[in-house]
Amino acid sequence: MKFDFVIVGAGSAGCVIANRLSANPANKVALIEAGGRDRYPWIHIPVGYFKTMGNPRTDWCYKTEPDPGLNGRALNWPRGKVLGGSSSINGLLYVRGQPQDFDHWRQLGNDGWGWDDVMPLFRRAENWEGRSLPERGTGGPLNVSENKVNRQVVDAWLQAAVAAGYRWTDDYNAEDQEGIGYFQMTMKNGRRCSAAAAYLKPVLSRPNLTVIVNAHTETLLLEDGEAKGVRIRHEGMVKEVRASREVVLSAGAIGSPQILMLSGIGPGDDLREHGIEVRTNLPGVGQNLQDHLQARPVYKCRASTINSEIRNVFKLAGMAFEYAFHRSGPMAMAASLGTGFIKTEPTMETPDIQFHIQPFSADSPAEGSHRFSAFTASVLQLRPESKGELKLRSSNPMDHPRIFPNYLATKTDCDTLVNGIKITRRICGYDPVRSLITDEFSPGQAINGDNDAAILEWARNTSTTIYHPSGTCKMGKDPMAVVDPRLRVHGVGRLRVADASIMPTITSGNTNAPAIMIGEKVSDMLMEDAG
Numbered sequence: 001m002k003f004d005f006v007i008v009g010a011g012s013a014g015c016v017i018a019n020r021l022s023a024n025p026a027n028k029v030a031l032i033e034a035g036g037r038d039r040y041p042w043i044h045i046p047v048g049y050f051k052t053m054g055n056p057r058t059d060w061c062y063k064t065e066p067d068p069g070l071n072g073r074a075l076n077w078p079r080g081k082v083l084g085g086s087s088s089i090n091g092l093l094y095v096r097g098q099p100q101d102f103d104h105w106r107q108l109g110n111d112g113w114g115w116d117d118v119m120p121l122f123r124r125a126e127n128w129e130g131r132s133l134p135e136r137g138t139g140g141p142l143n144v145s146e147n148k149v150n151r152q153v154v155d156a157w158l159q160a161a162v163a164a165g166y167r168w169t170d171d172y173n174a175e176d177q178e179g180i181g182y183f184q185m186t187m188k189n190g191r192r193c194s195a196a197a198a199y200l201k202p203v204l205s206r207p208n209l210t211v212i213v214n215a216h217t218e219t220l221l222l223e224d225g226e227a228k229g230v231r232i233r234h235e236g237m238v239k240e241v242r243a244s245r246e247v248v249l250s251a252g253a254i255g256s257p258q259i260l261m262l263s264g265i266g267p268g269d270d271l272r273e274h275g276i277e278v279r280t281n282l283p284g285v286g287q288n289l290q291d292h293l294q295a296r297p298v299y300k301c302r303a304s305t306i307n308s309e310i311r312n313v314f315k316l317a318g319m320a321f322e323y324a325f326h327r328s329g330p331m332a333m334a335a336s337l338g339t340g341f342i343k344t345e346p347t348m349e350t351p352d353i354q355f356h357i358q359p360f361s362a363d364s365p366a367e368g369s370h371r372f373s374a375f376t377a378s379v380l381q382l383r384p385e386s387k388g389e390l391k392l393r394s395s396n397p398m399d400h401p402r403i404f405p406n407y408l409a410t411k412t413d414c415d416t417l418v419n420g421i422k423i424t425r426r427i428c429g430y431d432p433v434r435s436l437i438t439d440e441f442s443p444g445q446a447i448n449g450d451n452d453a454a455i456l457e458w459a460r461n462t463s464t465t466i467y468h469p470s471g472t473c474k475m476g477k478d479p480m481a482v483v484d485p486r487l488r489v490h491g492v493g494r495l496r497v498a499d500a501s502i503m504p505t506i507t508s509g510n511t512n513a514p515a516i517m518i519g520e521k522v523s524d525m526l527m528e529d530a531g
């Protein structure tokens, strides 16, 4: 199998690259995906994330190592394993991040990655259904729609936040992120708009694009210091897929560093420990792991929430009917309805925490929603300082790597999360949400509002990932950088990495839109460099 470009991973970034490169009929492109086709119906029904997460048909089902910052708890880390990657199982929330995030990337030495450089790529990617603004795009493959589902308790929480003194925003994806508002979603006509639906499906008939599914990439084929293709396990056989121009790893923040390390590109001592010949000693591979950790206060309430509605057989039937005939209602709901990006200290330049307001509650997605009516006011720190790492478990490509998230390892991270929880509680003390709340289920009244140590302990015992691992093949010029600003792997020819792993610092918000932007950006660079 010989191609010009071989892309590994049909996720948020990989689907974009496959589309853009194959738009030129002269480019012969292969897209290799370990998961299957996205035929499972729950992928396309927005609320289907409850069925796809933790399901080996669509999820890698990674698990972290016990984390000291979480008092030794290990977390499930879902990652999409299907066409569309994590964009096929995610919560559909569309957030670009703060302009300052990208200016900071540029400031770190990454020319071409400032807000002015990347904003046109966000615009090119999207078809925004909402109010027209200079920063927003129309006509792009990725459909972004406004929130269409309302629940009294979420509306009330957002109004209470404004009553508490936080300003309203109609569009946190424009020039200024700060404010309280409704989430925007990657959805089209009530169906999930994954990267596969947006970028891949419309171009599958191109004769110069070959999509190989159920094909696990084991290692790179390296010859004379250059990537010449990949070795895959497909249909029970080991095969070679060769690239005459370039190989692009878009296997995500877990998959990309794992493939590099299995190929002998990574921290030399670690590789030797597993009997892997060191081809390029790159100590930064698998390091710089960042994620958003969410604390999840839950409030019992007298308003109707999804918890209670799904236990009423008539309401459940009504939801199914509404979705089947109108593609609307709770089945067309993103993982959260309300959000807010605010500063824990007014003197800060930009927001440092984000809310996810959900009209339901659960101890964990696997255990199903609580039996009482309640809502969740989740809060997270946008730019954590704590950094984890990813290490090989063995030299067997089928083994999951070991994931050490290292949450809440710095004082700033602990203080910010505690402040965020206190702000959440404060907002819940304002009307109109106050009069809907019957009880704080969690943290609960036993944890006093002034007792920071007890709040932190509760956060360590209950917080969980909001599924944004990134940074494990960071872009930059320092010794720990894995790729340069054109996403070429340092010290290896004809090889790039393009996905959430290249983020030098995590963006201030959910990471799907930035991963898609990274796919757009690398496509331009690949085409420029190919002349």
Ligand SMILES: Cc1cc2nc3c(=O)[nH]c(=O)nc-3n(C[C@H](O)[C@H](O)[C@H](O)COP(=O)(O)OP(=O)(O)OC[C@H]3O[C@@H](n4cnc5c(N)ncnc54)[C@H](O)[C@@H]3O)c2cc1C
Binding pocket: 008, 009, 010, 011, 012, 013, 014, 032, 033, 034, 035, 053, 078, 079, 080, 081, 082, 083, 084, 085, 086, 087, 089, 090, 091, 092, 093, 094, 095, 215, 216, 217, 218, 250, 251, 252, 253, 255, 256, 259, 335, 466, 467, 468, 469, 498, 499, 500, 501, 510, 511, 512, 513, 515
């Ligand atoms: C449950 C969940 C909810 C989320 N919710 C949101 C949200 O609401 N909003 C948001 O913005 N972000 C959300 N995210 C995060 C966001 O979806 C990801 O950051 C983004 O999709 C990452 O894109 P990527 O291209 O880096 O990787 P991915 O989209 O994960 O793509 C990587 C692809 O590579 C494939 N792959 C990996 N290893 C191999 C291999 N060895 N061989 C072949 N193929 C391989 C994978 O199967 C996958 O298809 C969520 C993520 C999850 C998992």
